[in-house]
Amino acid sequence: MTVARAPRGALALLASTQLLLILDTAIVNVALPSIGQDLGSGSAGLSWVANAYLITFGGLLLLGGRVADLFGHRRIFLGGLGLLAAASALGALAPNARALVAARAVQGIGAALAAAAAFALLLVLFPEGPGRHRALGAFAAMGGLGGVLGTVLGGVLTDVLGWRSTFWLNVVAAVVLLLLGPVRLKGTAHSPTGRGFDLAGALTATGGLGLIAYALVGGAENGRLSAATLGTAGAGLALLAVFAVVENRTAVPLVPPAVFARPSLRLANALSGLAQMTLFPMFFLVSLYLQSVLGYEPLGGGLGLLPLSLVVVAVAPQTGRLILRIGLTRTMTLGFVLLCxxxxxxxxxxxxxxxxxxxxLAPSLLLGAALPLVMVTTNVAATAEVAPEETGLASGLVNTSQQFGSVLGLAILVAVAAARTESATVAARTTGFRAALLLGATFAAIAALLSVRLRLPAPATAPPRQDRAGDPAASQTRGE
Structure with missing residues (x-):
């Protein structure tokens, strides 16, 4: 697609989807106390309103990306949005906590399909180069904005209209995107590969990732070193080991082993996970510090992150220019140094x-500059060697790395904060938050050191192809 207007409209749609998915997570978290009061659910039940979404979302991203490759990116994108809208409506109408948890699990499935397919569509619409860098910058900006908007809107809607209105907002937004999708994404459909489907790989990968996500998000409730947590994590790792064996033996693997043989792809996904191990818990800990130590209301805690988000929105569109000026690796290292x-x-x-x-305020502004540099460059590196038939797979891999980095980082840093808090005083809480953030800075420092090793392969230079008339320049004018 060479017409600029069409990709611009498609990018607006895809970036808005990213905004909705991030906003959905934040907005429901703010509404949890009101949900508990209305449905009579205790803290354990409330935790699963959030956890059910995280488990299905994290566990199905890889499968969602590959399914999009096999059955069509646009089709899976629209199907994911439709499922998200339907599940959000069920959540708004939920008569009890169990029904709400079930609706949240289905929301996670829809979100995984929509997120993986949206990122794959971006890769299809914007080939490697400055255009893709700008598109990824828009994704980073919408992600940063979504967290703050979710917190603010969650507080306002819950106070004014009740917690059910937060789910109805998701329904309206998803339906609007669903209606715009066929128009904005016209011409992006691709023919399914028709290579068959790796059912054994799908079951073992999804089961393994889902069990690990369950162990991570449920560890706070069951105990990080409890038999239930360790057993679930062990079962998840065992399934992933079976998955690796299956992929090496099947004729049509879900994830071809050759993909993992690419050093730059492995490193980029690891760096993407490390970035989220620092960033995601930082948002949570800062909001908690503002509320539990400085005494802000939940809405004020969310607004405290607004300056950071504004910097993200300002810096993200410039990241592509910085990559062109100093190079991808140096931009990435700079981002991780600023993050640390x-x-x-x-x-x-x-x-x-x-x-x-x-x-x-001041350190959050620095973090706002670091976030888009890190997110855009790791996404660029993770998708640089992607063939057209692998766009969904690449999307699933990098989204899975980010999601599990977020969940793992939150589990580790919150555990560190809790372990260092010997009493309920504000001084003790501050000590715990400080210890957790110092560990987060360590993750960023490790990523900065690893990022200097990133080496993307040079693009192959092929001789110009002649068209039927024998004119090599004709093929170039068609953008081949």
Whole structure:
């Protein structure tokens, strides 16, 4: 597709989908206390309103990406949005906590399909180069904005219209995107590969990832080192080991082993996960610090992250230009250095008697600049060697890396914060938050050191092809 207007409209649609998926997670988290009061659910039941979504979302991203390759990116994208809308409506009408948890699990399935297919469509619409860098910058900007908008809208809607309105907002947004999809994505459909489907690989990969996600998000409730947590994690790892064996033996693998043989792809996905191990818990810990130490209301805690998000929106569109000027690897390393510096600054600035302006504001601005640099460059590196028939697979891999980085980082850093908190005083809470953020800065430092090793293969230079008339320039004018 060479017409600029069509990709621009498609990018707006895909970026809006990214905004909706991030907003959905944040907006429901804000509404959880009201949900508990209305449905009479305790803290354990409420935790599964969030966890059910995370487990199915994280467990199905890889499968969703590959299914999109096999059955059509646009088809799976629209189907995922439709499922998300239907599940959100069921959540809004849920008569009890169990029904709401079930609806959230189905929401996660729809979100996984929509997210993986949306990223794959972006890769199809924007080939490797400055256009893709700008598109990934738009994704990063919408992700940063979605977290804050979700927190703000969650507080406003819950206070004014009740918690069910947060689910109806998802329904309206998903339906609008669903109606615009066939128009904005016209011409993006591709023919299914028709290579068959690796059922054994799908079952073992989804089961393994789902069990590991279950162990990570349920560890806070069951105990990080409890038999249930360790047993579930062990079962998940065993299924992934079976998955590796299956992929090496089947004729039509879900994830071809040759894909994992690419060093740059492995490193880029690892770096993407490390980035989220720092970033995602940081948002959670900062909001918690503003509320539990500085005494902000939930809405105020969300607004405290607004300056960071505004910097993300400003810097993200410029990331592509920076990549062209100093190179992908240097831009990535710069991003991780800023992420480490910002997280370290934030950790050292926290005090029990501080204010938002003296503790959070300045380091959060630095973190806002780091976030798009890290997210855009890791996504570029993770998709640089992708063939057209692998776009969904690449999308599933990088989304899975990010999702599991988020869940793993949150589990580790929250456990560190809790272990260092010996009492319920604000000083003890501050000590715990500081220790957790220092560990997050360590993750970013490790990523900065690893990023300098990233080496993408040089694009192959093929001789110009002649068309039927024998004119080599004719093929170039068609963009081949």
């Amino acid at each position: 510096a910002g997280t370290l600054w934030l950790a050292l600035a926290l005090t029990a008697d501080g204010t938002f302006f003296s503790t959070v």
